[in-house]
Amino acid sequence: MKKILAISGSTRKQSSNLTIIKKIQELTADNWEMTICDYPELLPHYNPDLDTEVAPELVNAFRKAVSESDGVLICTPEYAMGIPGTLKNALDWTVSVGSFSQKAVAVITASSLGEKAHESLIGTIRIIDAKLPDETTLLISNIRTKFDANGTLIDMDTLARITTTLQHFGRLLTTS
Ligand SMILES: Cc1cc2nc3c(=O)[nH]c(=O)nc-3n(C[C@H](O)[C@H](O)[C@H](O)COP(=O)(O)O)c2cc1C
Numbered sequence: 001m002k003k004i005l006a007i008s009g010s011t012r013k014q015s016s017n018l019t020i021i022k023k024i025q026e027l028t029a030d031n032w033e034m035t036i037c038d039y040p041e042l043l044p045h046y047n048p049d050l051d052t053e054v055a056p057e058l059v060n061a062f063r064k065a066v067s068e069s070d071g072v073l074i075c076t077p078e079y080a081m082g083i084p085g086t087l088k089n090a091l092d093w094t095v096s097v098g099s100f101s102q103k104a105v106a107v108i109t110a111s112s113l114g115e116k117a118h119e120s121l122i123g124t125i126r127i128i129d130a131k132l133p134d135e136t137t138l139l140i141s142n143i144r145t146k147f148d149a150n151g152t153l154i155d156m157d158t159l160a161r162i163t164t165t166l167q168h169f170g171r172l173l174t175t176s
Helices: 016-027 057-068 085-092 115-127 156-175
Strands: 002-008 032-036 071-076 104-110 137-140
Touching: 002 016, 002 057, 016 032, 016 071, 016 104, 016 156, 071 115, 071 156, 085 115, 104 115, 104 156, 115 137, 137 156
Parallel strands: 002 032, 002 071, 071 104, 104 137
Antiparallel strands: none
């Protein structure tokens, strides 16, 4: 079983991105042990003065969770043409210790539009030395139209695109 850490860029309880993560968790349960990181919003604001060997406890936990995983799945919306601050803050805490170095990563941006955040997040993930080929990135625009009133993902084309991205992520995990 591959150990996957999943991070949602949205902290909303009814988040489309969290729903996608849960759907992926269900789809891959036979092969991947997926842990959803449920505390990014509790990480302190990044401050280089606190970025020392004795970093804040939750920061250490986050860094360890990334390091000990075989791969990281990030699903995020776009906020004001960029990635949500909570997600960027979490990523910033890993820069000095290289938690993402050579880590297999998949990025799904699910948003109303999402292009800017998608591009920005891909740039961030690549600059921190993670393995992120184009095939493990996916932009899903008009995300709210892909669910029914019960919050179930009903758009078959979206589901097929997610499945293809997961197949590529699976291959990346086995070659990493
Ligand atoms: C503060 C805020 C800013 C937003 N800005 C954008 C934006 O720039 N581009 C976009 O595509 N969607 C934007 N949205 C809409 C989100 O894409 C949409 O609410 C999405 O469903 C949020 O993801 P979630 O369902 O996982 O919480 C914004 C939403 C919020 C709350």
